[in-house]
Amino acid sequence: MGGALVFWVGVVTVGICVGALFAFKGMTDPTLWRTCSVLSVTCCYLMWAITYLAQLHPLIIPKRDDLRIDL
Template sequence: MGGALVFWVGILVCGLCAGALFTFKSMADPTLWRTCAILSLSCCYLMWAVTYLAQLHPIIVPKRDDLRIDL
């Protein structure tokens, strides 16, 4: 699992956003519901992708402080 996972999940989220365009046609205010669904999906995806990529490629490499010498 690497950076390609972010790409595939992005395609999945785009598909869900496209599905949201057709799902909320019979609601009282379809534009509001569509906007909420698409914004929620895109914001959740962006937060997940940034967190995932930050853990995958950290800017500062962690250093160990408790290096022990085993005899």
């Protein structure tokens, strides 16, 4: 998969945010709904991307635990 997945999911996220700008036309307070929708999608994407990239390129390489003594 690699880092390109983060880019493509980002493109989908931008598409969802643009769609949310036009989705809430007939509601009582469309600005509030648009803002909440865009912020929610953006925060979810950022959390996913940071977690995915942290697992893709870890700062500390995990060590094997083969030296465990069974009692």
